Amino acid sequence: MTTYRILRLGARGDGVAEGPLFAPRTLPGEEITGTPDGDRLTDIRVVSPSPDRVRAPCRHFATCGGCQLQHASDSYVAAWKADQVRVALRIRGIEAEIGPVLTSPPASRRRAVLAARRTKSGALAGFHARASDQVVEVPDCQLLHPDLMPAFDAARDLARAGTSRKAGIAVTATLSRAGLDLAVRGGKPLDGPLRLSLAALAERHDLARLAWEDETVLTRRAPVQVFAGVPVVPPPGAFLQATAEGESALVAEVLALLDGARQVADLFAGCGTFSFPLAQRAAVHAVEGSPEMIAALDHAARHAQGLRPISHAARDLFRRPLDATELAGFDAVVIDPPRAGAEAQIAEIARSRVPRIAHVSCNPATFARDAAQLLAAGYRMGRVCVVDQFRWSSHVELVAGFHLD
Template structure:
């Protein structure tokens, strides 16, 4: 009996109403009796030659409309599992070739250097010859890296290549390599200068060490250049960051006393009005915020605090008109429990994991908060990774 594909599962497979999972199927497709797919209007021709082998993308076969529907369904499905529903706004999708942060793998094999994402579900590296998600300035580094790496890669060992775009240009961290001898050192300098890098750092197993940094590396957040520590977290795309910031500002508009929890380098803190208390576990990030707060004309108090071990308690939270929450993928159960018992009028919750967000949202709802709306954000275009911003109020 023919079956219609009704949704896409969390890992990217199409699913029928009876629960059959079909790889690369899209809602609206028809699964025929012989096991073949009659494609519906949600399909497009994948633009990249490496799809579907490369693990960087799982959903290049979806049109933008179908991908937007997927982002919405991921959030709706996660909320439904916890008995919640609310307004799901139209997703923001980052355009192709705008990713400013990525971690690739590198390995010498067959006398040449392979650089790219791992193959889906495998440790095999897909040697990247084109990419429709990376920013062109980052993709342009791959060919020069293939020339540089043979002298510093360890035999039969995979290295990690972390790429980011700073205000001054590309920021590169190479992990799992060995730089030995004058020739290798000179090659690093020549590569850095030739590619106009903002910074090149090396981690030989003892922590990262900048080897080339002609001027202090910064990233502009809320119009403020903030020091960018090696390997620090950045939102994946500038436009995605802007969409999240706009959602947070809307969710807490008018608040004068704001707690920014899991603040990072100040992605949200520097974009907010009023007095902001920014709590963050990374000492480097806290120092970066403190260094520029005064001269940026911002009223931000940065506090070094591990919010998993020592969340702000309900009494401390009474000092704030609004709370911004942007935890890692695991969510923030400990902090959310304190929020649920607090009198904080509004919460803006930014999440990179709809499942843990929904779990935390249920805790807040049980404490008397109303989930007003959610906006999905697809910074990791064509992947199953969906981010979101949400508004809660008492």
């Protein structure tokens, strides 16, 4: 069997040997043997391990595709994630200070998408195996919050009740103040008997809320999330920061960057992750593409006390970004776009010359593209804060501030 040397880690956390050939669960500097299969190596055996290699804390790591980097030390993963940001910026000709990486602890994930399917003898629920539609059960998962773990049992019952053997379901499981909040995609069409089965299932598993496709089947208790002391009931399956610790770190950094601002635009606002903390000290205009999330934010804002004014709009910021004229009245912007970034909206922000910007991103490459636009318009960029709330994954999140002199 041929020997290979791992040169670096790729963006998805795989080791990369000359070729390139990708070798999962390997680290730079390691000598391995393996069998080429297209651009991947299989039957991998580590001959010479890296000093950064550790024993994976989860017994499911070898089969589950949920984590990519449990075989690397925490210090190595943090340095690698910081370097992912550094390299993405350098590709755009940008040098930046990267602050300490803030990593969420094990067993802290409060939101995850579970896979479930029926079998001959019952049902399976877990995560997909790497690059596969095979469902791997993970009863000892070291990633999820303990209070989220019962969602696996509920997902099995959901698969039994609402799927055929030929199809699986995706169950977005969120931990709320009132318990489990589940939203299902990919199941059978809702009919009378299925509704009755799902209602009984929700009672049996003590679910706070259960949604099936785009319909809420049952709400037994309002699945509340709390942002800066304000209770919010998001729509089923709505975006939520993956860990409470990660959310706290992101919010703290945004508040520090925009300290003293009086009028803030919160773009891609979701249900108010940043809007409500900012509204403790500034008037906020929240803009989000999902009308349902804006409705949840609006309802919470109207019942909250002690906040500055919060206005809002449901608007697709990709097709219709706030233009420079609309942004002229703000002295700060926070923007938290999805992985595609916000190229059109960033261009309008740059034209507006708004004095301060807090840019939250989950993709170093699109962040670097957006940062280059702002720097070309005369902004200066401060320290980049990397927040690792997707522990043991290749996922990287960050916050950076921009200001005009």
